[in-house]
Amino acid sequence: MRLLYTPAWWLALPLVLARLWLRGRQEPGYRQHWGERLGFYGRQPASATDTIWLHAVSVGETRAAEPLVDALLAAWPDCRIVLTHMTPTGRATGKSLFAKHGARLVQSYLPYDTGAMPARFIRHFTPRICILMETEVWPNLIHQCNRYKVPVVLANARLSQRSLGKAQRLGKLIADAARGITLVAAQTQDDADRVRQLGVRDVVVTGSIKFDVVVPEAALATGAALRSAIGQRPVLLCASTREGEEQLILDAYARASLPANALLVIVPRHPQRFDEVEKLIAAQGLAVQRRSSLAQDDAVAAGTQVLLGDSMGEMFAYYAACDCAFVGGSLLPLGGQNLIEPAALGKPVLIGPHTFNFALVTEQAIAAGGAALVADADALMAQGAALLQDPARLSSMGQRALAFANQHRGATPRTIAAIQPLLR
Numbered sequence: 001m002r003l004l005y006t007p008a009w010w011l012a013l014p015l016v017l018a019r020l021w022l023r024g025r026q027e028p029g030y031r032q033h034w035g036e037r038l039g040f041y042g043r044q045p046a047s048a049t050d051t052i053w054l055h056a057v058s059v060g061e062t063r064a065a066e067p068l069v070d071a072l073l074a075a076w077p078d079c080r081i082v083l084t085h086m087t088p089t090g091r092a093t094g095k096s097l098f099a100k101h102g103a104r105l106v107q108s109y110l111p112y113d114t115g116a117m118p119a120r121f122i123r124h125f126t127p128r129i130c131i132l133m134e135t136e137v138w139p140n141l142i143h144q145c146n147r148y149k150v151p152v153v154l155a156n157a158r159l160s161q162r163s164l165g166k167a168q169r170l171g172k173l174i175a176d177a178a179r180g181i182t183l184v185a186a187q188t189q190d191d192a193d194r195v196r197q198l199g200v201r202d203v204v205v206t207g208s209i210k211f212d213v214v215v216p217e218a219a220l221a222t223g224a225a226l227r228s229a230i231g232q233r234p235v236l237l238c239a240s241t242r243e244g245e246e247q248l249i250l251d252a253y254a255r256a257s258l259p260a261n262a263l264l265v266i267v268p269r270h271p272q273r274f275d276e277v278e279k280l281i282a283a284q285g286l287a288v289q290r291r292s293s294l295a296q297d298d299a300v301a302a303g304t305q306v307l308l309g310d311s312m313g314e315m316f317a318y319y320a321a322c323d324c325a326f327v328g329g330s331l332l333p334l335g336g337q338n339l340i341e342p343a344a345l346g347k348p349v350l351i352g353p354h355t356f357n358f359a360l361v362t363e364q365a366i367a368a369g370g371a372a373l374v375a376d377a378d379a380l381m382a383q384g385a386a387l388l389q390d391p392a393r394l395s396s397m398g399q400r401a402l403a404f405a406n407q408h409r410g411a412t413p414r415t416i417a418a419i420q421p422l423l424r
Contacts, residue, residue: 001170001171001172001173001176002139002140002143002173002176005139005140005173006114006115006140009112009113009114009115009140010114013112013114016112017034020034020037023272026272027088027089027271027272028088029087029088029089029091029092030088032088033108033109036108036109036111037109037110037111037112037117038111038112038117039111039112039114039116039117039118039119039120039121040120041108041120041121041124050076050078050079050080050128050423051079051080051081051082051125051126051127051128052072052076052079052080052081052082052127052128052129052131052423053081053082053084053125053127053129053130053131053150054068054069054072054081054082054083054084054131054133055083055084055085055110055130055131055132055133055136056083056084056085056090056094056133057085057086057087057090057133057134057136058085058086058087058089058090059087059089059090059093060337060338061090061133061134062083062085062090062093062094062097063093063097063213063315064133064134064156064209064210064213064338065083065133065156065209066097066098066213066214067209067212067213067214067412068131068155068156068209068412068415068416069081069083069097069098069101069105071412071413071415071416072416072419073101073104073105075416075420076423079104079128080103080104080105080106081101081104081105081106082105082106082107082108082125082127083098083105083106083107083108084107084108084109084110085107085108085109085110086109086110089270089271089312091107091109092312092313093312093313094107095107096313106125108121108125110138110141113138113139113140113141114140115140115143115144118138118140118141118144118145119144119147119148122144122145122148122150123148127150128150128151128423129150129151129152129153129419129422129423130145130150130151130152130153131153131155131419132152132153132154132155133155133156134154134155134156134157134158135157135158135159135163136154137154137167137174137177137178137181138177139173139174139176139177142177142180142181143176143177143180145180146180151182151183151422152180152181152182152183153181153182153183153184153185153418153419153422154181154183154184154185154195154200155185155206155209155415155419156185156187156206156208156209156210156411156415157184157185157186157187157191157195158186158187158188158191158208158357158358159186159191159194159195159198160194160335160356160357160359161194161356162335162356164194164197164198167198168197168198174198175198175199178195178198178199178200179199179200179201181200182202182422183202183203183204183418183419183422184200184202184203184204185204185205185206185414185415185418185419186203186204186205186206187205187206187207187208187360187361187411188205188207188208188360189205190359190360191205192204192205204414204418206411206414206415206418207408207410207411207414208340208361208408208411209411209412209415210338210340210341210411211340211344211405211408211409211410211411212409212410212411212412213340213341213344215316215320215344215345216316219314219316219317219320220316220317220320222314222317222320223316223317223318223319223320223321224320224321225296226291226294226317226318226320226321227320227321229294229297229298229299229300230263230299230300230307230321231299231300233261233262233263233300234258234259234261234262234263234323234388234389235262235263235265235321235322235323235324236258236262236263236264236265236322236323236324236326236384236388237265237267237318237319237321237322237324237325237326237342238264238265238266238267238326238328238380239267239309239315239318239319239325239326239327239328239337239342240267240268240269240315240327240328240329240337241266241267241268241269241277241328241329242268242269242270242328242329242332242334243270243273244331244332245328245329245331245332245377246266246268246277246280246281247280248331248332248376248377249264249266249331249377249380249381250280250281250284250286250306251284251377252376252377252378252380252381253284253286253306253381254284255378255381256378256381256382256384256385257385258381258384258385258388259385259388259389262385262388263300263304263305263306263307264305264306264307265306265307265308265309265318265321265322266281266306266307266308266309267308267309267315267318268309268310269328269329269337271310271312274290274308274310277308278290278308278310281306281308286305286306287301287303287304287305287306288304288305288306288307288308289301289304289306289307289308290307290308290310291307291308291309291310291311291314292310292311315341316341316345319341319342319345319347320345322342322347323347323348323387323388323394324347324348324350324384324387324388324394325342325347325348325349325350326349326350326351326352326374326380326384327339327342327349327350327351328352329354329357330351330352330353330354330355331352331353331354331376331377331380332352332354333354334354335354335355335356335357335358336351336352336354336355336356336357336358336362337357337358338358339351339358339361339362339365339371340361340405342401343365343370343371343401343402343404343405344402344405344406345402346398346399346401346402347398347401348370348371348372348387348394348397348398348401349365349370349371349372349401350371350372350374350380350383350384351365351371351372351373351374352373352374352375352376352380353373353374353375353376361408364404364408365401365404368400368401368403368404368407369396369397369400369404370397370398370400370401370402370403370404370405371401371404372397
């Protein structure tokens, strides 16, 4: 199967590059660093004794990797990390999060999975280990790692039943790649069982590294400043919303009985959609203000009904500033997003019915009383209104969310312990 997969990549490459160029109209970052995506590099960066290669696709995986990056650099002080991404937003997030590590962390785009390109990457950076975050399986990349004797670890791994079915339909291509993975550190036992069905031999359950994330003091300060700009108004946050969800939310908002002075904050997951979402809000006849329009010490206008979160790298700040948080990607069958971050800040969490990417953690958060399932956008607004008008329940649910998040910490040291034999 890989003999067909590799030529298919080469044939598709002109279309892939054309798509990059088109996406660059909205996100200029897609038109930068093409050499890295093709496996071409300049002078090799100043090297530490050893190199650890960590791949985090985009923003979510990069933020989730923060505790692991910090722990790896602490455990192996003579090592550097080469951190690869697929998206400009992931790269920008990594640059912001890991500037503290200086030259010990180098960033690059992941080369396309043609075979020759990952091989050039490996020869250039000479990693001792390749750590892929969450769900990334690239057949040629794994093959080249095996060829150059670089152990491959899938860390913080999750695999839904739906994703397992898709992988199994690819047959020998994914089966061979799975057998090439040295170790999988799975988030849950169910994830581990599904990964084993793909043919991975060594699988351990470590829990989710996302529980170990430390909220930066700067983010808390930004959140406090944003809350000050909002004032005493009750705030319902709709975070990481996806295409199609904002319209559902806005329609439900028009029918809802929220407190008269409530502020709805919408933060789309993808920055290229900020302008589109602003137009949707305005089309509803709602007074909208963009986060980016707030200068230091500015207040959110009293007449603003919807604040559009159009800033990058401030999700913790939005969570810190709200009273109640809905986590998007869950009103439509998109699999949901990470609810651990608002829980870690002690915020009550609302989540839609489609959470197959985070099924267990969602069930656990609901069982702990820190989250509530809403069937649709109208139920979201009804639950949000009820919480915003009941301070005692709001506080109690937030405390349960925080307790739930604290209870599940510890995946990072377990992952380090599992990786340690591969780096001796």
